[in-house]
Amino acid sequence: MRNLVSPPRSLRTRLVLIATVLATCAVLLCQTAGLSVLRSWLTDQIDDRLTGFRPPTRVYEDITDGRLCIPESDDALPSDYRVYFYDSDGRLMDDSLGRTDSRGPHLPARADELSLRNGDPATTEARDGSGSWRVVADAGPDRMxxxxxxxxxTVDGATTKLLWFSASLGVVVAAGVAMLGNAAVRLGLRPLSRVEGTAQRITGGDLKLRVPDTDPATEVGRLGQAMNTMLDRLRTALQHTAASERQMRRFMADAGHELRTPLTAIQGFAELLHEDPCMPAERRTEAHALIAANANRMSRLVDDLFLLAKLGHAPAPHPEPVDLLSLAADSITSTAVRHPERAITLEPLHAGSSDQELDVVEAVGDADQLAQVVTNLLANACAHTPASARIHVRVGTIRTSPVAGxxxxxxxxxxxxxxxxxTAAAVIEVADTGPGLAPDDARHVFDRFYRAAPADADEPGSGLGLAIACAIAEAHQGRMELDTRSTAGCTFRLLLPAH
Incomplete structure (x- = not known):
């Protein structure tokens, strides 16, 4: 069943309410303790007076003989004491000492019904039902x-006045704490209110804002630091998401454009063959050759796209020690078969040192994928440099730095x-003496489907070779980079953790 009265939702209201209740309870607790102490002290004073008063033996004898003369006027014995007697048979006697008004303690008619021990004070009700009395019993002669x-x-009056004073003081304290506490809490929560306002503005779309209170010595400051860190990460994530979306749209558009060209050629030649069955054999053979060439181009493009997708979600499939020197030599051999006119040399990385011999350089990775990287770099160098340009492949190890790479x-x-x-790294460099790359081309050379104009090529590439090389390097926890110099062509460098 739902509560009829819902609790306050505001933090400020809850804090003020808690402070008011705690302060009121503290005041009432102190007043209650003081009231108990005062009543106990006043009662002890009365007990001292009672235990210090004993009726003389002669009074018992005079009451028994009837010689005790009790004044009829209440002023004759100006005292609050009341003295009542039980005779030797245990009956309450009518004669008593003290004022003769109707006030007095309620006592039983028989002594054996009197639940009082001699000398021990006790409290009993009054005969008229208003107030109470403190009584003490005393033994007299002849079983009286x-x-x-x-x-x-006096005790009841003092405690009643103090009780009313405590209640009034509690009300005043509660009201004062509620008023002053509201102002104090409002002032203390002002930094939190600023954080709240900033958060609302950020929720409204202003993601450039930051929380102003960042003092690590306060809770609000630590909250501000945490929020600023969260906002920075959120902005970074949103920027990465937006960049990924833009890159994905560009990638889809580029992939569609690249696939559209061979598909259009295949469709056109196929329709030509279908509509002209009497086409001469020479033209038919040419059409079939063009269809096969475009199909082969589209197949390579799809294979490259599949490889990029696979590299982006899986590590190197078969990590093992790889001899980079042998790998580079094999890649140079296969490239020389396709480009016999090109001058490609294999050199040590530090050609200026006294040791000119080629040493074995090992790294951990997939030999086939690393060979594909070197082959792609050599194919790029052959495609984008004139036939007179020289290509140098260098293998060695370095310590990463701005100079070495x-x-x-x-x-x-x-x-x-x-x-x-x-970091100790194994390196394969592919450097050429061609015209180099313009700064704008160099910034986009690793983008997918980006192609710089080749110096001498029958057909343009897919623009995925360097993107594949970069993905393979990243999958091997390495790095692919390009160094450009205005007079010395380009240097592509593959760096892998040294084995």
């Missing part, structure tokens, strides 16, 4: 007993993160 009583009017610097481009400076 006396009961001395004092009223508790692996670390970003002006004139160096990469689509993969930089390696930590000082």
């Amino acid at each position: 007993r006396a009961v001395v009583a004092l009223p508790l009017d 692996g670390v970003d610097r002006p004139g160096r481009t990469s689509a993969t993160p930089a390696l930590p400076p000082g």
Whole structure:
């Protein structure tokens, strides 16, 4: 069943309410303790008076003989004491000492019904039902007993006044705490209100805002720091998402454009063959050859796209020690078969050192994928440089630095993160003496489907070779980078963690 009264939802209201209740309870607790102490102290005073008063023996004898003269006027004995007697048979006697009004303690008619121990004070009700009395019993001669009583009017009056004072003080304290607490809480929560306002504005779409309160010594400051960190990560994630969406749209458009050309050619030649069955054999053979060439081009493009998708979601499939020197030599041999006119040399990475011999350089990875990287780099160098340009393949090891490689610097481009400076890396460089790349081309050279104008090529490539090389390097926890120099062509560098 739902509550009829819902709790306050505002933090400020809850804090003020809690402070008011706690302060009121503290005041009432203190007043209750003081009231108990005061009543106990006043009662002890009356008990001291009762236990210090004992009727003389002569009084018992005079009451028994009837010689005790009791004044008729209440002023004759100006005292609050009341003294009542039980005779030797245990009956309450009519004669008593003290005022003769109707006030007095309620006592039983028989002594054996009197639940009082001699000398121990006790509290009993009044005969008229208003107030209470403190009484003490005393033993007299000849089995007589006396009961001395004092009223508790002063104790009840003092405690009643203090009780009303405590209640009034509690109300005043509650009202004061509610008013002052509201102002204090409002002032104390002002930084939190600023955080709330900033969060509302950010929710409205202003993602450039930051929380102003970031003092780590306060809870609100630590909350502000956490929110700023969260906002920075959110902005970064949104930027990455937007960039990924733009890249995906561009990729889909480029892929559609690249596939449209061979598909259109295949469709056109197929329709030509279908509509002209009497086509001469020479033209028919030419059409079939063009259909096969475009189908082969489209197949290579699809294979490259599939490889890129596979590399983006899986590590190197068969990691094993790979001899990069032998791998580079095999790639040069296969490239020389396709381009016999090109001058391609295999050199040590540090050609200026005294040791000119080629040493074995090993890295851990997939030999087939790494060979594809070197082959793609050599194919690019052959396609984008004139036949007179020389191509140098260098193999060696380095410590990453702005000079040696692996670390970003002006004139160096990469689509993969930089390696930590000082990391030992195995390197394969493919450098050429061609015309180089313009700065704008160098910035986009690793983008998918991006093609710089080749110097001498019968047909343009798909623009995926360097993107595939970059993806393979990243899958091997390495880096693919480009160094451009205005007079020395281009240097593509594959860096892998040294084995």
